[in-house]
Amino acid sequence: MNPPLPSTLPAMLAVAAGAAIACRFAGYLAMRYLPPSHRLNAALRATPLAVMSGITAMALAAGGLTEALALGAAVALSALTRNDVGAAMGGVAVAALLRALGM
Amino acid sequence: MTHAPFTRAGFGRGFRMGLAIAMPILAYGLAFGLVAAQAGLGTGWSLAFSATVFSGSAQLAAISVLQAGHATLWTMAATVLVMNARYLLFSATLQPWLSQAGPARALPSLLLLGDANWIATMRAISEGEEDRAYLAGTGVAPLVTWLAGTLAGVVFGSILPDPRALGADLMLPAFAAAMMAVMVRSRASLIPVAVGAAAALAVSHVAGTGWGIVAAGVAGAGLAALTARPEGGTA
Numbered sequence: 069m070n071p072p073l074p075s076t077l078p079a080m081l082a083v084a085a086g087a088a089i090a091c092r093f094a095g096y097l098a099m100r101y102l103p104p105s106h107r108l109n110a111a112l113r114a115t116p117l118a119v120m121s122g123i124t125a126m127a128l129a130a131g132g133l134t135e136a137l138a139l140g141a142a143v144a145l146s147a148l149t150r151n152d153v154g155a156a157m158g159g160v161a162v163a164a165l166l167r168a169l170g171m
Numbered sequence: 172m173t174h175a176p177f178t179r180a181g182f183g184r185g186f187r188m189g190l191a192i193a194m195p196i197l198a199y200g201l202a203f204g205l206v207a208a209q210a211g212l213g214t215g216w217s218l219a220f221s222a223t224v225f226s227g228s229a230q231l232a233a234i235s236v237l238q239a240g241h242a243t244l245w246t247m248a249a250t251v252l253v254m255n256a257r258y259l260l261f262s263a264t265l266q267p268w269l270s271q272a273g274p275a276r277a278l279p280s281l282l283l284l285g286d287a288n289w290i291a292t293m294r295a296i297s298e299g300e301e302d303r304a305y306l307a308g309t310g311v312a313p314l315v316t317w318l319a320g321t322l323a324g325v326v327f328g329s330i331l332p333d334p335r336a337l338g339a340d341l342m343l344p345a346f347a348a349a350m351m352a353v354m355v356r357s358r359a360s361l362i363p364v365a366v367g368a369a370a371a372l373a374v375s376h377v378a379g380t381g382w383g384i385v386a387a388g389v390a391g392a393g394l395a396a397l398t399a400r401p402e403g404g405t406a
Contacts (some may be wrong), residue, residue, distance in 0.1 A: 077237075088255055105266075142349040
């Protein structure tokens with residue numbers, strides 16, 4: 069059984085919402101105080117690739133053969149077709165198919 | 172100061188990209204709605220939570236804090252801040268581009284920011300997307316399906332499809348992997364790829380996936396900043 073919901077639930081949800089909005093705004097607002105430079109530009113260019121690679125690596129580490137085949141298919145389809153959205157869907161379809169087959 | 176373009180056409184381009192992102196989010200909305208209903212949250216509060224926080228990982232963590240009976244104003248705020256720290260990084264990287272639309276358009280757009288549509292928007296920027304309405308466009312369909320999923324999960328929780336069977340858990344990694352494959356254009360761009368993967372794996376072991384993302388971004392950005400050559404060099 070769950071404990072009864074606290075009477076301060078609305079305040080708690082409001083605090084959670086405020087924290088979520090603060091995270092979305094804070095990085096944006098903080099950037100005003102960073103002077104533009106070639107180093108900052110290089111950092112900004114590198115960040116998306118590093119994050120995409122990190123997300124992929126964590127999914128591979130947490131998964132098994134099915135996940136590796138699915139993400140491998142996504143990369144291969146994307147490199148071949150240059151259609152990244154279609155390639156991602158293809159990767160997901162591979163995972164769904166392999167899991168349906170009991171892998 | 173003249174503002175960068177912020178048009179219906181750019182919004183539409185983002186919206187179409189958002190449709191692809193939105194499908195797996197429906198499955199996660201269902202899962203969140205089910206958990207929220209089990210925690211006794213009810214339809215109204217569940218929807219309000221999904222509309223304002225709009226982050227599956229943070230919402231599920233906050234609900235588990237509630238269910239454990241540990242919820243205070245501090246623990247709820249801390250849980251969301253820890254789970255969503257990666258959004259600091261996401262919004263910082265968007266700022267040089269997005270700020271040219273002016274704060275009245277930029278800040279509301281950031282409310283629609285999520286993992287997958289950040290990746291999609293950064294990719295569009297790298298391809299030369301000039302229209303700042305693109306970001307808001309990418310967020311609309313995911314928000315609608317997140318709310319629809321939440322509602323359906325609260326109401327029909329017990330007849331859910333398993334998100335894993337549909338492969339929905341792999342949508343974000345598949346998206347990231349496919350877009351990465353298109354964005355790697357030179358041998359030099361393999362450096363952030365390698366550094367991001369190593370940092371994410373090292374940190375996620377001890378601190379979870381959210382901090383793994385932060386570590387990947389900070390490590391990739393930090394190395395690029397340290398090794399950057401004055402303008403004219405390409406990375």
